[in-house]
Amino acid sequence: MRCYIGLGSNLNNPLQQLNNAKEKIAELPDTILQQCSSIYQSKALTLDNEPQNDYLNAVIEIETTLTAELLLDSLQQLESEQGRIREKRWGARTIDLDILLYGNQQIRTERLVVPHNEIENRNFVLLPLFQISPELEIPGKGFFKKMLDNVSHQALEKVSEFNGKA
Template sequence: MAVVYIALGSNLNEPAEQLNTAVKAIAALPHTSVEKVSSYYGSKPMGPQDQPDYVNAVLQIQTELSPPALLDELQRIENEQGRVRLRRWGERTLDLDILLYDNLKMQSERLTIPHYDMQNREFVIVPLAEIAPERILPDGKTVAELMQNFIHHQMTVIAPSRS
């Protein structure tokens, strides 16, 4: 079983409920179990500011699904929850991104692991640090080390961790 971290984000149609539904859908995937769920955090949009604030979280799962198969399942869940891509970094009902998959490094047309820009996103690193601060990344840094860049983050806890 691979240990995988997935970022969740939503800013449309009851965002916290969108994340709750996604967590349940991921837990129902074959050969997959949800191990930890971070707190839900409110954050400002990364892209255009003329959209609602986001709710973000990170999950730790264990799965036997390969990275491409997991990506397919996550995109299916996004679509089932009404995901529409109107503009880059724009509003969405649900966004699911594979951050880390064991210690795998891979790059394909569809998928880059570790996530290509996770280290620069407070809405990823803060919830990841909550559930896996000692996690060593493929480059040798720990999540706790990355968290040092976000000590003064502007996010608020909307719902506490359920782990």
């Protein structure tokens, strides 16, 4: 199954956090890392206007035979291993790993919504996703190039490439 994972971090050396997560995802059973976007810097989204460090974000493409639920379990385990603490929604974090797309499936369970609920509103997801898969269609939402045209690219800056190869 072709899947896209969003990675984000704004604590404890975010660049290293993203690289660690990418390496650990590549080591998941029955999973092959296919592509990595560049790393982009974006302003933090907050619910309470509390100041936060800027985020570093990227998207990776994997091929996996893990079910969506097992992939979610694995990603949440990696988040825990990298010190993720779930205190509040949209709070600062060492690492955030989101299943953006799981093949062409639409999934809505108590634990998982795919495509990701906010995919069409987040330039820090759409731009890296476009970089690695420009012809991609978002199940139930259409071609994301149009979505990309509808989001602002302000406050989003390409800052780095991932270390190593996909």
